[in-house]
Amino acid sequence: MTIRSPVSKWTTLPSSPSTVPTPLSTMAGSRPKSANEELQSTNEELQSTNEELTTSKEEMQSMNEESQTVNAELPIVRFIADHAHDHSPRTARSMCWTLRAFTRYLVYRGYIVDDLAAAVPSVRSWRFGPLPDYLPPPKIPLVLDGCDRTTAIGKRDYAVLLLLARLGLRANEVATLALEDIDWHSGLLTVRGKGRQLAVMPFLSEVGVALADYLQHGRWTTDNRRIFIRSLAPHRGFTSSSSISMIAVSALERAGVDVPRKGTHIFRYSLATQLLGAGASLTEIGQVLRHQNHDTTRLYAKVDINALRKLGLPWPGGVQ
Known part of the structure; x- marks a missing residue:
C-alpha cells in the first residue's frame, strides 16, 4: 500500500517574484538606526558646521585686516601723489626714502602692526629727461x-x-x-x-x-x-x-x-x-x-x- 505525503502538492514555488522571501542579510541592512547612531551623526554635522563657521570667520578677519591695510596705504599714496611735484625729482625720491624709514620705525616701536614701507611708491626720474626751467629775458x-x-x-x-x-x-x-x-x-x-x-x-x-x-x-x-x-x-x-x-x-x-x-x-x-x-x-x-x-x-x-x-x-x- 502506497502512502502519499500531504505536503507534496505545496512544494511547487510560486512564479511571481513579489512573493519571493527577502533574504535575512537584506532585512538586517535596512533596519532603522538606533538613537546613538542618530546622535553621533548629528554631532558630526554640527562639528562640520562649526568648522565652516570658523573658516568663514578667519576669512572675514583676514579681509578686514587687508581692508585696514589698504585704508592705511591710500593716504600714503595720496600724499606722495600730491607732493611729488612740489620739488625736484631728487627731492621727491628723498621724501619717499624718509617716509619708508619712518614707517619701519613705527613698526619697530610697536605703534603699528603692518609694515607700510611697501606701500610708499617710487618716484621715477631720468637724468637729463625734463627740459630746464628758465625765465624769459623780460x-x-x-x-x-x-x-x-x-x-x-x-x-x-x-x-x-x-x-x-x-x-x-x-x-x-x-x-x-x-x-x-x-x-x-x-x-x-x-x-x-x-x-x-x-x-x-x-x-x-x-x-x-x-x-x-x-x-x-x-x-x-x-x-x-x-x-x-x-x-x-x-x-x-x-x-x-x-x-x-x-x-x-x-x-x-x-x-x-x-x-x-x-x-x-x-x-x-x-x-x-x-x-x-x-x-x-x-x-x-x-x-x-x-x-x-x-x-x-x-x-x-x-x-x-x-x-x-x-x-x-x-x-x-x-x-x-
Whole structure:
C-alpha cells in the first residue's frame, strides 16, 4: 500500500517574484538606526558646521585686516601723489626714502602692526629727461626791480640776485663769498665751487656797482668776513645756502613770476638759455657755468629751438 505525503502538492514555488522571501542579510541592512547612531551623526554635522563657521570667520578677519591695510596705504599714496611735484625729482625720491624709514620705525616701536614701507611708491626720474626751467629775458629785470634798494635788506638782496642772474653762481657759492674774494682793481671774483674747486671769474660793472653800494651803505657793522650778512642780530654770515634760496624765492613771488620750481637755479638756467640764444657754444656756456661734465651743459641743447628746427624731418603731408 502506497502512502502519499500531504505536503507534496505545496512544494511547487510560486512564479511571481513579489512573493519571493527577502533574504535575512537584506532585512538586517535596512533596519532603522538606533538613537546613538542618530546622535553621533548629528554631532558630526554640527562639528562640520562649526568648522565652516570658523573658516568663514578667519576669512572675514583676514579681509578686514587687508581692508585696514589698504585704508592705511591710500593716504600714503595720496600724499606722495600730491607732493611729488612740489620739488625736484631728487627731492621727491628723498621724501619717499624718509617716509619708508619712518614707517619701519613705527613698526619697530610697536605703534603699528603692518609694515607700510611697501606701500610708499617710487618716484621715477631720468637724468637729463625734463627740459630746464628758465625765465624769459623780460622777466629778469622785473625780478630785480622788485628789491627796495633804499633799504639795507633791499641792497643786499639786489646784489645777491645780480650774482645769480648775471654770473650764474650757485646758492652756496654766493653764501660763502668773503671780502677778500673781490679784486676791485682787476674786476675779478674768486668763487668756491663744488668739490672745493676755486674759480676766478670777471664780474660785470653792474654787479660791481651793486656790491659796492651794499658794502658801503647797506652792510651791517660786524667783524665777520662774509660779504652777505644776516639782517637780524647777531650779524653774521649765512650759515647755509637756504638763506640765499629764500631770497630768490621771495623775489620771484614779489614779481609774480609763476615757475614750477622756485629757487636759485632758475637764474642759472636762464643765463645759460640767454647765452645759447645769443649764439654762444655749449663749450663756452660750460666754462661760464664751470661745469665739470660736458653732459651737464648738453642739457641746454634741448631749448635751442632754432638749432633743433634744422634736425626736424619734413612733414609727410606738406607744409602745415
